[in-house]
Each structure stands twice: as structure tokens, then as C-alpha cells.
Amino acid sequence: MNTKAPAKTVDVVVVGAGLSGLAAARTLQKAGLDVHVIEAADRVGGRVRSANVAGAHLDLGGTFVGPTQDRIIALSEEVGVKRFATYVEGGNLMHWGGTRRSYRGTIPSIGPIALVDAGRIQSALDKLSRSVPPGRPWDAPNAQELDAQSLGSWMRAHRATASTYEIFAIASRATWGCEPDELSLLHALHYIAMAGGLDLLLDTKNGAQEEHFVEGTHEIAARVAAELGEGRVHLSQPALSIDQTGDVALVRTPDLEFLARRVVIAVPVWMRQRIKVTPSLGPDAVALGQRWPGGVLSKAYAVYDRPFWRDFGLSGQAVSDRGPAVITFDASPEDGSVGVLLGFIGGKQARMWDSLPEDERRLRALNGFAELFGEQARHPRGYLDQRWVTEEWVGGGPCAAPAPGHVLPYAKTLIEPQHLIHWAGTETADQWSGFMDGAVRAGERAAAEVIAAVSNASITDKN
Ligand SMILES: Cc1cc2nc3c(=O)[nH]c(=O)nc-3n(C[C@H](O)[C@H](O)[C@H](O)COP(=O)(O)OP(=O)(O)OC[C@H]3O[C@@H](n4cnc5c(N)ncnc54)[C@H](O)[C@@H]3O)c2cc1C
Known part of the structure; x- marks a missing residue:
């Protein structure tokens, strides 16, 4: 027996409650449209996610922002999430060819x-x-x-x-x-x-890693979702299918159905193929979803009583050719009340490290921190890692990584509307694609497309 409620008629359904989908929904709602957001996971945020470990706030996905990332900064300010400068005082470290050295700036000093x-x-x-x-x-x-x-x-x-x-x-x-x-x-x-x-x-100073958010990046997503209002964001509701007939799209999730004038799809590009669209998107748009895979990027966080590396004149920023973390940052809170080291594990190292059991991942990550920052780094009061490939509805990150030959044939279909469907998501941005800023820009651009399309349709209806 079908126990689904009757299909709800709305102006726009946004698929995906990452920063892009939420920014799209916010813009559409401000323009007076009736908008609902459906999200596959049981939380909003997508590639931004937060955790509290041993008294420290940790950003498990998108973290840093920097100059010219105006849209994410504007959105965070509008919802009242504050920023602070990433700690950069002192020397950076590199572990290279078996030895450890200190350097200043972005490119490690591996000799003149x-x-x-x-x-x-x-x-x-x-x-x-x-x-x-x-x-x-x-x-x-x-x-x-x-x-x-x-x-x-x-x-x-x-x-x-x-x-x-x-x-x-x-x-x-x-x-x-x-x-x-x-x-x-x-x-x-x-x-x-x-x-x-x-x-x-x-770069960190004057670059994309210049600042991070006091309350964390997830708080931006949470506040935008809350602003949309009760009953507007539907969690654990993956879009299963979108049937476009005439000027109406029927969007189905496991428990809900919507009849919408327009749909904004704001999922990672490699997740598009999990939604059945009729009429079919066409060969290039289908191939895009298959041939633009997500990268493999994971994070390891260790929380200490204090940022002890600062006592030795170190910034906490490091590069290592051994890994597993190839780049580290000091991600301590602004007041330095606890010390937080963040390590990025990506590419081939992540493929190997991601498949290890948790205690082994922890051991190897802390060994890597200890090679850089000394024995103290081996004994944190808290540890957490995040493997993005294991997130069912994100399945990789931080962004798409198309192989040689796979850009030109498909790139044009990234943002080309398909009848009633418009595309958002950071991969569709034309500035800071792959970043939170690109996600917000893309959401706002898709919303503008929908607003124009819906107003044109209303004018045509009246005539
Ligand atoms: C480890 C890591 C570090 C990063 N560091 C930074 C950084 O420091 N600075 C920065 O700017 N960016 C960073 N990024 C990138 C940044 O997080 C992303 O660019 C941005 O958050 C993407 O937002 P989005 O809304 O486009 O996509 P997503 O956040 O992926 O949102 C898409 C949403 O769609 C949902 N979804 C998928 N399929 C369906 C479906 N069928 N139905 C309904 N919902 C669905 C997903 O669950 C998800 O919630 C990082 C990313 C990672 C993984």
C-alpha cells in the first residue's frame, strides 16, 4: 500500500543541503518563492561538517577562507558567524628525504x-x-x-x-x-x-587559508537552514527521480513527492547519476556524472592541552614527503586554550590510509605529527579523522578531479539547464570552484536563473 502524502505543489525544489543548495534556497526564498530543500543525509552541510573533541571545535571538511572569497564571507557575516586569522607566527617545517628543516613562506626551502x-x-x-x-x-x-x-x-x-x-x-x-x-x-x-x-x-596569509570560523563552517549551513524556516529542509530524503512533464517537475524521495515549477540540483557532480531524470539528460550530461569523479581527501585532527609547537617558535604549518599527512596546520581556537593540529591526507596516501582500521590510522597520523613536531605530538588528549570517500552522499572531495581528456567533452553540460532543472554545487562555479565560496556563488547563480525563468513564465502566462 502506498502511504505517501499527496504530492505538494511548490515553486522550487532544491536537491542537496550543502552550502550551495542552501545559498540557492535562501536567495529563492528572499525573492518570494515557495522553496523546499531535500537532503539525502541526516544532516545539512554536505562537505562542511563539524565535531567537538576534547574541548576543541573541529571542521572536518571545508574550513578556511581567504581574500576574494566574497560570497562565503558575506553569507557568514549575514548569519553572524565570526572569523579569525589562521595562526602563522614562527617557522614552518618540512620533513623531506628523511630530514626535518624549518622554512618561511609557502614553498618549502629544499635548497637554493x-x-x-x-x-x-x-x-x-x-x-x-x-x-x-x-x-x-x-x-x-x-x-x-x-x-x-x-x-x-x-x-x-x-x-x-x-x-x-x-x-x-x-x-x-x-x-x-x-x-x-x-x-x-x-x-x-x-x-x-x-x-x-x-x-x-x-598561501595561508593573503591566500585561501588565511582565516577560519570561530563557530565552525557547519554553523553557517545550520543557520541558513534554520533561517529557511520550520518544515522547509527535509533530511534523509534523497531525490530518487525527477520526471519533467510540460512545465511541471515531479520530484520523488522515499517519503515525499513535490510538483515543482523548477528544480535546482546542488549535489556533487559525481552524485548526479544517482538521480533518475526523465526525459533523459542526454549522453554528455550523463557521461559528465561518470567521468568527473571526486578526489580522495581525508583529515586527521589531534587535540593537545596547549599548542606546544608555538613554544618552539613553530607555526604548526608543515609539509612532509612521507605523510600520511602531507600538509599540516595549527587549527587551534583563537584563544589558544587548546592546541589543535590538522593534517591533510590526499591522493595515493589517502587511498592506502583510508582503508586501515581506526587505531592504525591514528597511530600513523600521530607518528607523522611526531616526526614533525616531536614526541609530545604522539600523546594528544583527543583524536578524530574524517574519510570523505566513506560519506554515502558525498563520496569524495574536496572537488571533482577529471582525468586527461575528460574536461572538454563534458564541461559545457556542467551548468546548462535541462528543461526545468538548473545546476548548482561548487563544481559549477566560475570563481573559486571547489571551495565553499564557489558553492555559494553557484547556488546564487542557479537561483538567479530560476527567478528569471519563473518571472518570464509568469509574464507569458499573463499574456
Ligand atoms: C577535506 C576537505 C577539506 C576542504 N577544505 C576546504 C577549505 O578549507 N576551504 C574551502 O573553501 N573549501 C574546502 N573544501 C571544499 C568545500 O567543503 C566544498 O567545496 C563545499 O562545501 C561544497 O558545497 P556544495 O554545496 O557544492 O556540495 P556539498 O557540500 O557536497 O553538498 C551536496 C549535498 O547534496 C546531498 N546529496 C547528494 N545526493 C543527493 C540526492 N540524491 N538527494 C538529496 N541530496 C543529495 C549531499 O548529502 C550533500 O549534503 C574542503 C572539502 C573537503 C572534503
Whole structure:
């Protein structure tokens, strides 16, 4: 017997309550539309998630923001979530080729010759990225040639030294959750262009890691969801199917049905294929969902009585060629009342480490912290890790990592509306795609599309 309530007639259904879907819903509601959000998981936030461990607040997914990320900053300010500067005082550390050294700045000091070589590759990548128009990678000169190469093969063709290659491999693991050989060069360049250059992308001070949020990033999502009002966000309700007939879309979840004038889909691009859409999206749009997989990026957090590394003049920021965490940050609260080390584990290291049992993951992560910061790091008062591939409705992160040859054929279908369906999600942004800022921008852009479409339809109806 079918016990479902009768289909509810609404203006817009938003699929996915990550920052993108929530930003879309907020904009649509402010424009006076009747909006409902359906979310597959039992919580809002998607790739932003928080936890409290041993007195510390931890951001398990999206964490940092920086200059030019205006939309996430504006949204956080509107809902009253405050920011503070990431701790950067003192020396950074690197564990490289079996030895530990201190350095300042973003590129580790692996010796003068290696430093020059890393700078050369960075300049060349930055220069090439400026030839890729944000939001239109297909318009780049030589787009085909750029898409046919991987970031790794390009570095080899440009005779990057082994150290330079490894530095950019670490950046690739932490940025895209994949190895340089797994990523289309065109995608890497487009991503860099959308961030405004490698310095903005990789730096802490004056870059994307400059600040984090006092109450955590999840609080932004939670407050936007609360603002939407009681009964507007439906948890544990994955969109199963969307049937578009004439000017109405029937959206089905396990327990609910909606008849909507428009639908905004704000799920990770590789999750699109789990929703059955009729009429079919068409071969390229279907292939997009299959050929733009999520990367593999995990996090390990250790909580200490104090940020003890600061006593030794260290910032807590480190790079390691051994891992499992290849990059670390001091993620302590603003008042330093407890010490928090955050380690990023990505790409091939994450694939190996993610499959270990929890006690083994913890042991290896803390060994890595101890190699960098000394024996004290082996004994935290709390520990937590997060493996994003294991999240049923996110299944990877931080963003899409398409292989060589997989950008050009499908990129145009990323945001092309399909009859009554509009696309959001950070992967569809043309600035800071892959970041929380891109998620908010994409949600607001999709909402603007819907508002225009619905007002045009109303004018046509009246005539
Ligand atoms: C480890 C890690 C670190 C990161 N660090 C940073 C950082 O420091 N700074 C930064 O700016 N960004 C960072 N990011 C990226 C950032 O978190 C994401 O870009 C952003 O949160 C994506 O938001 P979104 O709304 O586009 O997608 P998501 O957050 O993935 O939201 C999509 C939602 O759709 C839901 N969903 C999926 N399928 C369905 C379905 N069929 N029906 C209904 N709902 C569905 C999912 O459950 C999810 O809630 C990081 C990400 C990770 C994983």
C-alpha cells in the first residue's frame, strides 16, 4: 500500500543541503518563492561538517577562507558567524628525504637550486592558467592539447626536478585529492584561474587559508537552514527521480513527492547519476556524472592541552614527503586554550590510509605529527579523522578531479539547464570552484536563473 502524502505543489525544489543548495534556497526564498530543500543525509552541510573533541571545535571538511572569497564571507557575516586569522607566527617545517628543516613562506626551502626550479614551474603554471577563461575552459587556446595532458606529464615535459615534482604532487593531493598524473592539465589550470592564481590558492596569509570560523563552517549551513524556516529542509530524503512533464517537475524521495515549477540540483557532480531524470539528460550530461569523479581527501585532527609547537617558535604549518599527512596546520581556537593540529591526507596516501582500521590510522597520523613536531605530538588528549570517500552522499572531495581528456567533452553540460532543472554545487562555479565560496556563488547563480525563468513564465502566462 502506498502511504505517501499527496504530492505538494511548490515553486522550487532544491536537491542537496550543502552550502550551495542552501545559498540557492535562501536567495529563492528572499525573492518570494515557495522553496523546499531535500537532503539525502541526516544532516545539512554536505562537505562542511563539524565535531567537538576534547574541548576543541573541529571542521572536518571545508574550513578556511581567504581574500576574494566574497560570497562565503558575506553569507557568514549575514548569519553572524565570526572569523579569525589562521595562526602563522614562527617557522614552518618540512620533513623531506628523511630530514626535518624549518622554512618561511609557502614553498618549502629544499635548497637554493630546487627553490628556483619550484618557482620556475609555479610561474609557468600561473602564466598558462591565465590563458584559461574562468567558467569557459573550452575557450582556452590549445584547449584540446591542454586537456590531453595530465598535470604530471606537463611537469615532466617541463623538466621539473624530482623535488619540484613532489612539492606539486603534495599540492595536488591536498587541492584535488589526486596524483598529478590522474588530473587533466586543463582542469588544473582552470581551477587555478578560477582562484586567481597559485599564490591565492596555496598561501595561508593573503591566500585561501588565511582565516577560519570561530563557530565552525557547519554553523553557517545550520543557520541558513534554520533561517529557511520550520518544515522547509527535509533530511534523509534523497531525490530518487525527477520526471519533467510540460512545465511541471515531479520530484520523488522515499517519503515525499513535490510538483515543482523548477528544480535546482546542488549535489556533487559525481552524485548526479544517482538521480533518475526523465526525459533523459542526454549522453554528455550523463557521461559528465561518470567521468568527473571526486578526489580522495581525508583529515586527521589531534587535540593537545596547549599548542606546544608555538613554544618552539613553530607555526604548526608543515609539509612532509612521507605523510600520511602531507600538509599540516595549527587549527587551534583563537584563544589558544587548546592546541589543535590538522593534517591533510590526499591522493595515493589517502587511498592506502583510508582503508586501515581506526587505531592504525591514528597511530600513523600521530607518528607523522611526531616526526614533525616531536614526541609530545604522539600523546594528544583527543583524536578524530574524517574519510570523505566513506560519506554515502558525498563520496569524495574536496572537488571533482577529471582525468586527461575528460574536461572538454563534458564541461559545457556542467551548468546548462535541462528543461526545468538548473545546476548548482561548487563544481559549477566560475570563481573559486571547489571551495565553499564557489558553492555559494553557484547556488546564487542557479537561483538567479530560476527567478528569471519563473518571472518570464509568469509574464507569458499573463499574456
Ligand atoms: C577535506 C576537505 C577539506 C576542504 N577544505 C576546504 C577549505 O578549507 N576551504 C574551502 O573553501 N573549501 C574546502 N573544501 C571544499 C568545500 O567543503 C566544498 O567545496 C563545499 O562545501 C561544497 O558545497 P556544495 O554545496 O557544492 O556540495 P556539498 O557540500 O557536497 O553538498 C551536496 C549535498 O547534496 C546531498 N546529496 C547528494 N545526493 C543527493 C540526492 N540524491 N538527494 C538529496 N541530496 C543529495 C549531499 O548529502 C550533500 O549534503 C574542503 C572539502 C573537503 C572534503
